[in-house]
Structure formats: structure tokens, C-alpha cells
Amino acid sequence: MLICDTHCDTLYKLAVHPEEALDVTMERLKAGGVSLQTLALYVGGDPRPEPVRKLFSSMLRQFDRLKAAGWLQVDDPREAEDGKVKVMLSIEGCEIFGDSLEAIAEWRQRGVRMAAITWNYVNALGTPAKVNATDGLTPFGRQAVREMVRLGIAPDTSHLNERGFYDILEMGIAPVASHSCCRALCGPARNLTDDQLKTLFQAGGYVGLNFYPWFLSDDGQCTLDTLADHLLHMLELGGEGMVGFGSDFDGIEVKVPGLEHPGDLPALFETLERRGITGSVLEGVAGRNLLKYFDRF
Ligand SMILES: [Zn+2]
Numbered sequence: 083m084l085i086c087d088t089h090c091d092t093l094y095k096l097a098v099h100p101e102e103a104l105d106v107t108m109e110r111l112k113a114g115g116v117s118l119q120t121l122a123l124y125v126g127g128d129p130r131p132e133p134v135r136k137l138f139s140s141m142l143r144q145f146d147r148l149k150a151a152g153w154l155q156v157d158d159p160r161e162a163e164d165g166k167v168k169v170m171l172s173i174e175g176c177e178i179f180g181d182s183l184e185a186i187a188e189w190r191q192r193g194v195r196m197a198a199i200t201w202n203y204v205n206a207l208g209t210p211a212k213v214n215a216t217d218g219l220t221p222f223g224r225q226a227v228r229e230m231v232r233l234g235i236a237p238d239t240s241h242l243n244e245r246g247f248y249d250i251l252e253m254g255i256a257p258v259a260s261h262s263c264c265r266a267l268c269g270p271a272r273n274l275t276d277d278q279l280k281t282l283f284q285a286g287g288y289v290g291l292n293f294y295p296w297f298l299s300d301d302g303q304c305t306l307d308t309l310a311d312h313l314l315h316m317l318e319l320g321g322e323g324m325v326g327f328g329s330d331f332d333g334i335e336v337k338v339p340g341l342e343h344p345g346d347l348p349a350l351f352e353t354l355e356r357r358g359i360t361g362s363v364l365e366g367v368a369g370r371n372l373l374k375y376f377d378r379f
Contacts, residue, residue: 086116086368088260089172090330091333092331093141094122094123094141096147108152117163119170120169120171121170123174124175125137135178154168159372162373176199179207186226186230189235195234197238199223201241212272214243219250223246227253234379238258240260240290263294266315273297279321295336322363322366323374324371324375325367326372
């Protein structure tokens with residue numbers, strides 16, 4: 083079975099906290115049967131241009147190191163193959179673009195295929211859910227989103243606020259939400275409301291379910307069944323063919339018991355099957371749905 087994950091923060095951890103143990107290792111990706119792991123270039127703790135530039139250089143050096151050790155980068159997610167581990171780059175927080183459309187092409191050339199408009203800072207493009215729900219994309223944000231789509235970078239609405247989310251949809255663009263959960267089941271503002279999910283699915287977008295306990299349950303108490311609850315809720319809202327996983331591994335300090343790292347994914351599949359997510363629906367959730375999104379994109 084082809085397995086895809088649309089978000090982890092492994093490059094950031096390698097660049098900034100090399101002393102910390104990694105969730106995502108090649109051994110665990112193999113053990114979990116992961117075919118495509120997206121590695122995020124994350125804006126980091128200081129959104130000013132110079133610290134962001136330095137951090138991105140440092141994360142790219144780590145990425146080069148992984149590639150030198152045999153990690154295979156794909157430029158198109160549809161290069162994913164069952165039985166082989168491949169990786170793809172994304173951006174989390176478009177501060178690195180500055181206010182330059184030309185910068186977007188440079189990142190596309192490096193293999194970036196998804197870019198989260200914001201992390202938790204207001205930037206030149208838009209406003210995160212953490213700040214407010216109402217400030218939409220800036221004029222530059224709209225231009226940047228159009229340029230991303232033109233070049234083949236999927237706009238990623240995880241962390242973006244509601245107004246910015248709907249601005250992208252109203253431009254006729256179906257975004258991804260690379261690592262997001264259901265607001266109806268757990269309260270944080272970065273989780274997607276039922277209306278957001280329905281609108282996204284009607285447009286043909288994609289959601290990768292985040293594995294962070296505090297985005298899955300208001301008291302942080304989760305089991306693998308809690309993940310199934312969120313996926314079933316998305317499926318009820320029309321998400322069949324458009325949902326999958328965005329683990330957030332290496333970016334989350336607590337885990338759902340039994341889902342500590344990619345090597346634990348088989349246990350999640352067992353739970354999903356027990357909850358009735360089986361056959362082609364399960365295969366879609368595991369990975370095929372992401373490839374179908376890029377077919378539509
Ligand atoms: Zn994130």
C-alpha cells in the first residue's frame with residue numbers, strides 16, 4: 083500500500099535541535115511502509131528576513147546531508163512508489179518569499195511542491211488563525227498564491243485563518259491543508275470548521291490529518307480511535323478521496339499513544355479498518371488521495 087505524509091518538521095529539528103532524538107528516521111519510514119514523506123522548511127522562531135534566510139540555508143544543508151546518505155527527493159509526488167521511501171520538500175510560512183514573486187520560482191526549482199501561506203505570524207501574504215479569523219490575504223498574498231499555482235506549488239492553508247482560506251477558494255483554487263484536524267471535534271482555531279471542510283472538498287482540495295493530541299481532543303487525551311473519529315468526520319462531510327495524513331512528527335512534543343513515529347503507522351491502519359475505513363477508501367487515505375490531488379492540481 084502506498085503511504086504518504088504531507089507534513090513533518092524533521093529538517094527543522096536537525097538544523098536547530100540536533101541533540102534531540104528524531105521521530106522520522108529512514109529505518110522507521112521503511113518500517114511503517116511510508117512511500118512519500120514531505121519534509122517542511124519551517125519559518126522558525128524569528129520571522130525577520132535574515133534569521134529566516136539563515137534557518138532555511140541550515141535546513142537545506144541538512145536536506146543535502148540526507149540526500150548524500152541516500153534519501154531520494156521527488157519533484158512530483160506521483161513519483162511515489164510502493165515499497166520505496168521518497169521525500170518531497172514543502173514550506174511552512176512564506177516569509178522566505180519576502181515580497182518577491184521571483185523568489186517563488188527559486189523555491190519551486192528546489193523541488194518545493196506545497197507552501198503554507200503562514201505559520202503563526204502575520205506575514206506579507208496573510209494572517210494566521212492564531213491571530214484573527216477576519217483579515218484576508220493581502221494583494222501580494224493573492225499574487226503569490228496565483229504564482230505558486232502557476233509554478234506547481236500547492237497553496238497550503240494549515241495555520242492560515244478562515245478569511246484567507248476562503249479567499250483562496252474564492253479565487254477558484256483548491257488548496258491543501260497539509261496538517262489539520264476537525265474543529266467540530268476539537269477547538270483550536272487552526273482546526274477546520276465543517277463549513278471549511280465541506281467547501282474544501284467541494285472544490286477538490288486535500289486534508290492531511292494532524293497527529294498532535296491537542297489538535298485532536300480538547301483535553302489532549304487521545305487514542306488511535308480519536309484519529310479515526312476525525313477521519314470519519316471528514317468522510318461524512320464529503321472528504322472521500324481527499325483526506326490523508328499530515329503527521330507533524332518532529333514538530334509535536336506529545337504523541338497519541340501507539341503512534342510515536344512513522345514505524346507505528348500499521349497500528350493506525352488496523353484501527354481505521356476496525357472502524358470501517360477499508361479497501362479502496364483506506365488505500366486512498368493512506369496515500370493515493372494525495373497523488374489524485376496532484377492529478378487535479
Ligand atoms: Zn505546523
